[in-house]
Amino acid sequence: MPRRDDRLLVEFGEILRLSDSSTSTLHAVAFALGEHLGLSRCYFADLDFADRHAVIHRGFHRGVPPPPRRVALATYGTSMIEELAAGRxxxxxDAAIEPRTAHEFAALHEPAGHRAFVAAPLERDHTCVAMLFASTHLARDWETSELAIIQEIAERTWLWVERERLVGALQNLTRELEQRVEQRTRDLVAAYDEIHKSLREKEVLLKEIHHRVKNNLQVVSSLLSLQRERVADPVARKTLEESQARVRSMALVHEKLYRSRDLASVNFDEYVRDLVSTLEDSLAMRERGITITVDVGGVRLGIDQAIPCGLIVNELVTNALKHAFPEGRTGTIHVALRAVGDPALSQVELVVSDDGVGLPTQVDVRATRSFGLDLVMTFAEQLGATVETTREHGTQFAFRFELDRST
Structure with a gap:
C-alpha cells in the first residue's frame, strides 16, 4: 500500500480516536477519503431494501452539488442495488459505457453526476444495511490500491459504528434497567410502607380486641364472684368458684397477648407462672403447705394452643388440690412443658404431676363423671394430643402434641 495511503490510515485512526458521535465520524471519514482520492462525492448511506430508499449522511462533495438527504434506491440503478444486496x-x-449501467446512464447516473463509482456494502447480521459510496463525475480506472483503501476504510469505520451502536444500546438498556430498578424500589418502598401501616393498624386493632376480651372475661369473672356470694349451697358455690378460675385462665391469655409485642403467641412460661400464682392465692395453697414448681423454658404457644393448655393446667392443679392432699397432707405439684421426639415434628409434652395420694385405680380418666377431668379430655382433643396417665408415687398426666408451626 503506498505511503500516502498509510498517512490516510493514520488520519483515519485519529478521526476514530477523537470522535464523539457516529454522525461526525461518518462525515469526517468520508471527507478525508474524498480529499485523499480526489473524488467528486464520498458519503455513507443507510439502506432500507424493504422501503426501497437510502438515507445519506453528510459527506464530501466537490464540483457537484451535495446529494439530497433521502433518495430512492432506484436512483443508483438496478444492478448496483442487486450487487449490494448480495454483499458484493x-x-x-464508466457508467456510460459499461453494459450494466449504459442503458440507464442518461436517466440516472448522468443527472446525479456519477460517471465512475465504487459502493462498499456494510452488513449487520449478514444483511446489507448501509454502504460507503465514492464517485467521480468523470470516467476513472480505479486502481487496486484505491479499491483496497476504500474497502478497508469502509469496513473499519463500520466496525467502529457498530461498536458505538452496541455500546449506546447497552448504555440505554442500562439506563432503562436502572430506571426500572429505581421505580421498582420506589414501588416496593411504597408497598412496604403501606403494608407496615396496615399491619400497624391491625396490630393496634388486635391489641384492642384482646384488651376488650380480657375486660369482658373479667366482667364475667366478677359476675360469677357476685353470684357465688349470693349462693348458700356450698356445692353451687364451689362450682361457681371453679368456673371463675376457668374464666380467669382464659382472660390471662388475652392479657398476655395484649401486653406482648408478638400478638400471635404467648410466652407459656410467663403465662403458667402467673396462672399458678393466681391459683396459689385463690386456693390458699401456701397455708396448706403445698408448693408448685414450673419448668417450661422459652416455649411460645399460639392462642389456639395456649388457652387449652392453660385450662388443662388450671383443671389438673385444682383437681390435685381437691383430692391429692387430704387431711392436711403437704406436697408438690409440678408443671412442665418440654420438646420430645423427632425435632422435625416439633412435638412437645405438657406434664402436670403431683406427689399426693394418687388417682384411684378404678377411675377411668376417659370415662369419668368428674366435670373437671371431662374438660381436660376435651381440651386434649382440641390440641390433638395423646394422653398418658401414671398413678405411681402420686398422679401424672402427660399430653403430647405437635407445636403449631405458624407460631
Missing part, C-alpha cells in the same frame, strides 16, 4: 463490492469505471 460494486466497481464501475
Amino acid at each position: 463490492l460494486v466497481v464501475n469505471r
Whole structure:
C-alpha cells in the first residue's frame, strides 16, 4: 500500500480516536477519503431494501452539488442495488459505457453526476444495511490500491459504528434497567410502607380486641364472684368458684397477648407462672403447705394452643388440690412443658404431676363423671394430643402434641 495511503490510515485512526458521535465520524471519514482520492462525492448511506430508499449522511462533495438527504434506491440503478444486496463490492469505471449501467446512464447516473463509482456494502447480521459510496463525475480506472483503501476504510469505520451502536444500546438498556430498578424500589418502598401501616393498624386493632376480651372475661369473672356470694349451697358455690378460675385462665391469655409485642403467641412460661400464682392465692395453697414448681423454658404457644393448655393446667392443679392432699397432707405439684421426639415434628409434652395420694385405680380418666377431668379430655382433643396417665408415687398426666408451626 503506498505511503500516502498509510498517512490516510493514520488520519483515519485519529478521526476514530477523537470522535464523539457516529454522525461526525461518518462525515469526517468520508471527507478525508474524498480529499485523499480526489473524488467528486464520498458519503455513507443507510439502506432500507424493504422501503426501497437510502438515507445519506453528510459527506464530501466537490464540483457537484451535495446529494439530497433521502433518495430512492432506484436512483443508483438496478444492478448496483442487486450487487449490494448480495454483499458484493460494486466497481464501475464508466457508467456510460459499461453494459450494466449504459442503458440507464442518461436517466440516472448522468443527472446525479456519477460517471465512475465504487459502493462498499456494510452488513449487520449478514444483511446489507448501509454502504460507503465514492464517485467521480468523470470516467476513472480505479486502481487496486484505491479499491483496497476504500474497502478497508469502509469496513473499519463500520466496525467502529457498530461498536458505538452496541455500546449506546447497552448504555440505554442500562439506563432503562436502572430506571426500572429505581421505580421498582420506589414501588416496593411504597408497598412496604403501606403494608407496615396496615399491619400497624391491625396490630393496634388486635391489641384492642384482646384488651376488650380480657375486660369482658373479667366482667364475667366478677359476675360469677357476685353470684357465688349470693349462693348458700356450698356445692353451687364451689362450682361457681371453679368456673371463675376457668374464666380467669382464659382472660390471662388475652392479657398476655395484649401486653406482648408478638400478638400471635404467648410466652407459656410467663403465662403458667402467673396462672399458678393466681391459683396459689385463690386456693390458699401456701397455708396448706403445698408448693408448685414450673419448668417450661422459652416455649411460645399460639392462642389456639395456649388457652387449652392453660385450662388443662388450671383443671389438673385444682383437681390435685381437691383430692391429692387430704387431711392436711403437704406436697408438690409440678408443671412442665418440654420438646420430645423427632425435632422435625416439633412435638412437645405438657406434664402436670403431683406427689399426693394418687388417682384411684378404678377411675377411668376417659370415662369419668368428674366435670373437671371431662374438660381436660376435651381440651386434649382440641390440641390433638395423646394422653398418658401414671398413678405411681402420686398422679401424672402427660399430653403430647405437635407445636403449631405458624407460631
